[in-house]
Amino acid sequence: MLFLPMEASDAGWLSDLFKSSPKQVKSPKHANSPRRAAPAKRAPPAKRVTLAGPAASPRQRNIKLAALGPVALSPSAFKPAAPTCDPAKFRIVLDVGHTAESEGALSARNVSEFFFNHRLAQRIEQTLKADGFAETRLLLTEGKARRSLVKRVAAANDWQANLFLSIHHDSVPSKFLEEWEFDGKKSRFSDRFSGYSVFVSRSNPDFRTSLAFAELVAREMKAHGLRYAEQYSQPIMGRHRRPLLNKETGVYRYDELVVLRTTRMPAVLLEAGSIINRDEELQMDSPQRRDIISSGVAAAVKQFCDRRWAILGPV
Numbered sequence: 001m002l003f004l005p006m007e008a009s010d011a012g013w014l015s016d017l018f019k020s021s022p023k024q025v026k027s028p029k030h031a032n033s034p035r036r037a038a039p040a041k042r043a044p045p046a047k048r049v050t051l052a053g054p055a056a057s058p059r060q061r062n063i064k065l066a067a068l069g070p071v072a073l074s075p076s077a078f079k080p081a082a083p084t085c086d087p088a089k090f091r092i093v094l095d096v097g098h099t100a101e102s103e104g105a106l107s108a109r110n111v112s113e114f115f116f117n118h119r120l121a122q123r124i125e126q127t128l129k130a131d132g133f134a135e136t137r138l139l140l141t142e143g144k145a146r147r148s149l150v151k152r153v154a155a156a157n158d159w160q161a162n163l164f165l166s167i168h169h170d171s172v173p174s175k176f177l178e179e180w181e182f183d184g185k186k187s188r189f190s191d192r193f194s195g196y197s198v199f200v201s202r203s204n205p206d207f208r209t210s211l212a213f214a215e216l217v218a219r220e221m222k223a224h225g226l227r228y229a230e231q232y233s234q235p236i237m238g239r240h241r242r243p244l245l246n247k248e249t250g251v252y253r254y255d256e257l258v259v260l261r262t263t264r265m266p267a268v269l270l271e272a273g274s275i276i277n278r279d280e281e282l283q284m285d286s287p288q289r290r291d292i293i294s295s296g297v298a299a300a301v302k303q304f305c306d307r308r309w310a311i312l313g314p315v
Protein backbone atom coordinates (compact mmCIF):
# COMPACT_ATOMS: atom_id res chain seq x y z
CA MET A 1 0.00 0.00 0.00
CA LEU A 2 1.55 3.20 -1.08
CA PHE A 3 -0.72 5.55 0.71
CA LEU A 4 -3.17 3.92 3.08
CA PRO A 5 -3.72 4.01 5.94
CA MET A 6 -1.81 7.00 7.16
CA GLU A 7 -0.46 7.06 10.66
CA ALA A 8 -2.26 9.44 12.95
CA SER A 9 1.03 11.19 13.52
CA ASP A 10 1.12 12.07 9.85
CA ALA A 11 -2.48 13.21 9.81
CA GLY A 12 -1.62 16.86 9.60
CA TRP A 13 0.95 16.49 6.90
CA LEU A 14 -0.02 14.56 3.83
CA SER A 15 -3.05 12.47 4.69
CA ASP A 16 -5.46 15.24 3.77
CA LEU A 17 -4.47 14.70 0.20
CA PHE A 18 -5.55 11.10 -0.06
CA LYS A 19 -8.69 9.26 -0.73
CA SER A 20 -9.69 6.98 2.08
CA SER A 21 -12.78 5.20 3.25
CA PRO A 22 -14.29 6.80 6.35
CA LYS A 23 -13.47 3.87 8.62
CA GLN A 24 -9.81 4.30 7.76
CA VAL A 25 -9.85 7.94 8.69
CA LYS A 26 -8.47 8.43 12.12
CA SER A 27 -9.66 11.48 13.92
CA PRO A 28 -6.92 14.07 13.95
CA LYS A 29 -4.92 13.53 17.09
CA HIS A 30 -3.95 17.15 17.23
CA ALA A 31 -7.48 18.51 17.18
CA ASN A 32 -7.27 19.69 20.75
CA SER A 33 -3.55 20.20 20.84
CA PRO A 34 -1.83 23.54 20.48
CA ARG A 35 -1.14 22.73 16.83
CA ARG A 36 -2.94 25.80 15.65
CA ALA A 37 -1.96 28.93 13.85
CA ALA A 38 -1.42 31.91 16.08
CA PRO A 39 -4.77 33.73 16.28
CA ALA A 40 -3.20 36.96 15.05
CA LYS A 41 -2.18 35.18 11.87
CA ARG A 42 -5.55 33.87 10.90
CA ALA A 43 -6.16 33.80 7.20
CA PRO A 44 -8.79 36.23 5.94
CA PRO A 45 -12.31 35.01 5.20
CA ALA A 46 -12.93 32.71 2.31
CA LYS A 47 -13.65 34.05 -1.13
CA ARG A 48 -15.92 31.74 -3.04
CA VAL A 49 -15.38 30.31 -6.42
CA THR A 50 -17.98 31.89 -8.61
CA LEU A 51 -19.43 29.71 -11.26
CA ALA A 52 -19.57 31.06 -14.77
CA GLY A 53 -20.79 29.79 -18.13
CA PRO A 54 -19.11 27.00 -20.07
CA ALA A 55 -15.70 27.42 -21.65
CA ALA A 56 -13.97 25.25 -24.20
CA SER A 57 -13.11 22.05 -22.41
CA PRO A 58 -9.47 21.00 -22.09
CA ARG A 59 -10.36 18.02 -24.24
CA GLN A 60 -11.62 20.26 -27.04
CA ARG A 61 -8.50 22.36 -26.85
CA ASN A 62 -6.31 19.32 -26.96
CA ILE A 63 -8.00 18.09 -30.09
CA LYS A 64 -7.24 21.45 -31.65
CA LEU A 65 -3.66 21.35 -30.45
CA ALA A 66 -3.14 17.80 -31.61
CA ALA A 67 -4.20 18.87 -35.07
CA LEU A 68 -1.34 21.37 -35.15
CA GLY A 69 1.66 19.17 -34.94
CA PRO A 70 4.20 17.85 -35.33
CA VAL A 71 5.33 20.69 -37.55
CA ALA A 72 8.52 21.86 -39.17
CA LEU A 73 9.81 24.57 -36.90
CA SER A 74 10.43 27.53 -39.14
CA PRO A 75 10.32 31.01 -37.57
CA SER A 76 6.86 31.49 -39.03
CA ALA A 77 5.68 28.57 -36.94
CA PHE A 78 6.02 30.79 -33.91
CA LYS A 79 3.62 33.38 -35.19
CA PRO A 80 0.24 32.45 -33.86
CA ALA A 81 -2.43 32.57 -36.52
CA ALA A 82 -5.17 32.22 -33.94
CA PRO A 83 -4.46 32.23 -30.24
CA THR A 84 -5.35 28.97 -28.54
CA CYS A 85 -5.30 30.55 -25.15
CA ASP A 86 -6.70 33.97 -24.38
CA PRO A 87 -5.39 35.02 -20.95
CA ALA A 88 -8.58 36.98 -20.32
CA LYS A 89 -10.64 33.81 -20.65
CA PHE A 90 -8.24 31.18 -19.41
CA ARG A 91 -9.69 29.73 -16.24
CA ILE A 92 -7.17 29.00 -13.53
CA VAL A 93 -8.03 27.50 -10.18
CA LEU A 94 -5.55 28.16 -7.39
CA ASP A 95 -6.45 25.57 -4.84
CA VAL A 96 -5.50 26.56 -1.29
CA GLY A 97 -4.32 23.31 0.28
CA HIS A 98 -6.19 22.13 3.41
CA THR A 99 -8.87 24.03 5.31
CA ALA A 100 -9.24 26.25 8.36
CA GLU A 101 -10.67 23.22 10.16
CA SER A 102 -8.01 20.81 8.97
CA GLU A 103 -4.89 22.90 8.63
CA GLY A 104 -2.34 20.47 7.22
CA ALA A 105 1.21 20.54 8.53
CA LEU A 106 2.45 22.68 11.37
CA SER A 107 5.58 24.78 10.90
CA ALA A 108 8.63 24.70 13.12
CA ARG A 109 7.23 27.87 14.72
CA ASN A 110 3.71 26.52 15.12
CA VAL A 111 2.01 28.27 12.23
CA SER A 112 -0.40 26.23 10.16
CA GLU A 113 0.32 25.16 6.63
CA PHE A 114 -3.14 26.43 5.66
CA PHE A 115 -2.07 29.94 6.63
CA PHE A 116 1.05 29.70 4.45
CA ASN A 117 -0.90 28.17 1.57
CA HIS A 118 -3.57 30.84 1.64
CA ARG A 119 -1.17 33.75 1.79
CA LEU A 120 0.97 32.45 -1.07
CA ALA A 121 -2.04 31.55 -3.23
CA GLN A 122 -3.36 35.10 -2.77
CA ARG A 123 -0.05 36.50 -3.99
CA ILE A 124 -0.07 34.20 -7.01
CA GLU A 125 -3.64 35.25 -7.75
CA GLN A 126 -2.66 38.93 -7.67
CA THR A 127 0.30 38.31 -9.95
CA LEU A 128 -1.70 36.33 -12.49
CA LYS A 129 -4.49 38.90 -12.55
CA ALA A 130 -1.97 41.71 -13.00
CA ASP A 131 -0.61 39.73 -15.96
CA GLY A 132 -4.05 39.65 -17.58
CA PHE A 133 -5.29 36.29 -16.34
CA ALA A 134 -8.56 37.74 -15.16
CA GLU A 135 -10.25 34.38 -14.74
CA THR A 136 -8.03 33.27 -11.89
CA ARG A 137 -9.87 32.06 -8.82
CA LEU A 138 -8.74 31.16 -5.37
CA LEU A 139 -10.37 27.97 -4.24
CA LEU A 140 -10.90 27.94 -0.49
CA THR A 141 -12.70 24.97 0.90
CA GLU A 142 -14.23 24.37 4.28
CA GLY A 143 -14.61 21.35 6.47
CA LYS A 144 -12.79 18.13 7.22
CA ALA A 145 -9.89 17.09 5.11
CA ARG A 146 -11.26 14.33 2.91
CA ARG A 147 -14.67 15.83 2.35
CA SER A 148 -12.92 19.02 1.34
CA LEU A 149 -11.04 17.15 -1.37
CA VAL A 150 -14.28 16.11 -3.03
CA LYS A 151 -15.63 19.64 -2.72
CA ARG A 152 -12.60 21.34 -4.21
CA VAL A 153 -12.45 18.98 -7.16
CA ALA A 154 -16.19 19.40 -7.76
CA ALA A 155 -15.83 23.19 -7.73
CA ALA A 156 -13.02 23.10 -10.29
CA ASN A 157 -14.86 20.62 -12.52
CA ASP A 158 -18.16 22.52 -12.33
CA TRP A 159 -16.42 25.74 -13.25
CA GLN A 160 -14.75 23.94 -16.18
CA ALA A 161 -11.38 25.32 -15.25
CA ASN A 162 -8.61 25.07 -17.81
CA LEU A 163 -5.85 24.61 -15.29
CA PHE A 164 -5.69 23.54 -11.66
CA LEU A 165 -2.78 24.36 -9.36
CA SER A 166 -2.85 23.23 -5.76
CA ILE A 167 -0.65 25.19 -3.34
CA HIS A 168 0.98 23.48 -0.37
CA HIS A 169 3.95 23.76 1.96
CA ASP A 170 6.00 20.76 2.89
CA SER A 171 6.83 18.95 6.10
CA VAL A 172 8.46 15.58 6.90
CA PRO A 173 7.31 12.19 8.15
CA SER A 174 7.16 12.19 11.93
CA LYS A 175 10.23 9.96 12.31
CA PHE A 176 12.42 12.88 11.26
CA LEU A 177 11.00 15.37 13.75
CA GLU A 178 13.18 16.80 16.51
CA GLU A 179 12.20 18.98 19.42
CA TRP A 180 13.12 22.53 20.24
CA GLU A 181 11.60 25.35 22.18
CA PHE A 182 10.07 28.26 20.33
CA ASP A 183 8.31 31.14 22.03
CA GLY A 184 8.48 29.27 25.34
CA LYS A 185 6.71 26.29 23.84
CA LYS A 186 7.96 22.83 23.02
CA SER A 187 7.89 22.67 19.23
CA ARG A 188 8.98 20.31 16.48
CA PHE A 189 11.23 20.80 13.49
CA SER A 190 13.48 19.04 11.00
CA ASP A 191 16.28 20.89 9.25
CA ARG A 192 17.23 17.82 7.31
CA PHE A 193 15.32 18.55 4.10
CA SER A 194 14.30 21.65 2.21
CA GLY A 195 13.12 22.78 -1.19
CA TYR A 196 10.11 22.86 -3.45
CA SER A 197 8.61 19.90 -5.28
CA VAL A 198 6.06 19.55 -8.04
CA PHE A 199 3.67 16.61 -8.34
CA VAL A 200 1.54 15.19 -11.13
CA SER A 201 -0.71 12.16 -11.31
CA ARG A 202 -0.65 9.69 -14.16
CA SER A 203 -4.33 9.12 -13.40
CA ASN A 204 -5.26 12.64 -14.42
CA PRO A 205 -7.25 12.49 -17.68
CA ASP A 206 -4.73 14.86 -19.19
CA PHE A 207 -1.50 13.61 -17.69
CA ARG A 208 0.74 14.78 -20.52
CA THR A 209 -0.47 18.35 -20.32
CA SER A 210 -0.30 18.25 -16.52
CA LEU A 211 3.30 17.11 -16.79
CA ALA A 212 4.09 19.85 -19.27
CA PHE A 213 2.77 22.50 -16.91
CA ALA A 214 4.56 20.90 -13.96
CA GLU A 215 7.80 21.11 -15.92
CA LEU A 216 7.23 24.78 -16.67
CA VAL A 217 6.59 25.54 -12.99
CA ALA A 218 9.58 23.52 -11.82
CA ARG A 219 11.88 25.12 -14.38
CA GLU A 220 10.79 28.55 -13.22
CA MET A 221 11.51 27.64 -9.60
CA LYS A 222 14.94 26.39 -10.59
CA ALA A 223 15.60 29.44 -12.77
CA HIS A 224 14.93 31.61 -9.73
CA GLY A 225 17.69 29.82 -7.84
CA LEU A 226 15.50 27.51 -5.79
CA ARG A 227 16.39 23.88 -5.22
CA TYR A 228 13.97 21.02 -5.24
CA ALA A 229 13.38 18.56 -2.41
CA GLU A 230 15.39 15.50 -3.39
CA GLN A 231 14.35 13.27 -0.53
CA TYR A 232 11.15 12.04 -2.18
CA SER A 233 13.23 9.92 -4.52
CA GLN A 234 15.27 8.39 -1.70
CA PRO A 235 14.65 5.07 0.09
CA ILE A 236 14.73 6.84 3.45
CA MET A 237 11.25 8.19 2.69
CA GLY A 238 9.76 4.70 2.74
CA ARG A 239 6.14 4.76 1.68
CA HIS A 240 6.42 8.50 1.01
CA ARG A 241 8.91 7.82 -1.75
CA ARG A 242 7.78 8.96 -5.22
CA PRO A 243 9.02 8.38 -8.75
CA LEU A 244 11.14 11.33 -9.82
CA LEU A 245 10.18 12.18 -13.39
CA ASN A 246 12.84 14.80 -13.96
CA LYS A 247 15.95 14.88 -11.84
CA GLU A 248 16.91 18.28 -13.19
CA THR A 249 13.75 20.11 -12.20
CA GLY A 250 12.15 18.15 -9.37
CA VAL A 251 8.90 16.91 -10.89
CA TYR A 252 7.54 13.82 -9.17
CA ARG A 253 4.72 11.45 -9.93
CA TYR A 254 2.11 10.97 -7.25
CA ASP A 255 -0.76 9.12 -8.84
CA GLU A 256 -3.01 8.83 -5.81
CA LEU A 257 -3.48 12.50 -5.03
CA VAL A 258 -7.21 13.15 -5.21
CA VAL A 259 -6.97 16.71 -6.46
CA LEU A 260 -4.72 15.60 -9.31
CA ARG A 261 -6.44 12.46 -10.44
CA THR A 262 -10.13 13.42 -10.24
CA THR A 263 -9.88 16.88 -11.74
CA ARG A 264 -11.02 16.96 -15.36
CA MET A 265 -8.35 19.42 -16.43
CA PRO A 266 -4.56 19.51 -16.28
CA ALA A 267 -3.64 19.58 -12.60
CA VAL A 268 -0.43 20.11 -10.67
CA LEU A 269 0.42 20.27 -6.99
CA LEU A 270 3.21 22.58 -5.83
CA GLU A 271 4.90 22.08 -2.49
CA ALA A 272 6.35 25.57 -2.43
CA GLY A 273 8.91 24.89 0.29
CA SER A 274 9.39 23.34 3.69
CA ILE A 275 7.95 25.02 6.76
CA ILE A 276 9.25 22.37 9.15
CA ASN A 277 12.80 23.40 8.24
CA ARG A 278 13.55 26.35 10.54
CA ASP A 279 15.60 28.27 8.03
CA GLU A 280 13.31 27.69 5.10
CA GLU A 281 10.25 28.55 7.17
CA LEU A 282 11.66 32.05 7.63
CA GLN A 283 12.22 32.32 3.90
CA MET A 284 8.73 31.09 3.10
CA ASP A 285 7.47 33.73 5.51
CA SER A 286 9.18 36.51 3.57
CA PRO A 287 7.41 38.65 0.94
CA GLN A 288 10.49 38.29 -1.27
CA ARG A 289 10.11 34.53 -1.49
CA ARG A 290 6.41 34.84 -2.18
CA ASP A 291 7.21 37.26 -5.00
CA ILE A 292 9.75 34.87 -6.49
CA ILE A 293 7.33 31.96 -6.43
CA SER A 294 4.41 34.03 -7.67
CA SER A 295 6.29 35.46 -10.61
CA GLY A 296 7.65 32.00 -11.40
CA VAL A 297 4.17 30.49 -11.44
CA ALA A 298 2.85 33.39 -13.54
CA ALA A 299 5.69 32.96 -16.04
CA ALA A 300 4.90 29.24 -16.24
CA VAL A 301 1.20 29.95 -16.86
CA LYS A 302 2.08 32.44 -19.57
CA GLN A 303 4.26 29.89 -21.34
CA PHE A 304 1.58 27.28 -20.93
CA CYS A 305 -0.91 29.61 -22.50
CA ASP A 306 1.38 30.37 -25.36
CA ARG A 307 0.71 28.71 -28.68
CA ARG A 308 4.41 28.13 -29.22
CA TRP A 309 4.34 25.78 -26.32
CA ALA A 310 1.41 23.99 -27.87
CA ILE A 311 3.39 23.38 -31.03
CA LEU A 312 6.63 22.40 -29.41
CA GLY A 313 5.32 20.49 -26.45
CA PRO A 314 7.51 20.08 -23.41
CA VAL A 315 11.17 20.18 -24.39
Ligand SMILES: [Zn+2]
Binds near residue numbers: 097098105168169
Ligand atom coordinates in the same frame (compact mmCIF):
# COMPACT_ATOMS: atom_id res chain seq x y z
ZN1 LIG B 1 -0.33 20.19 2.38
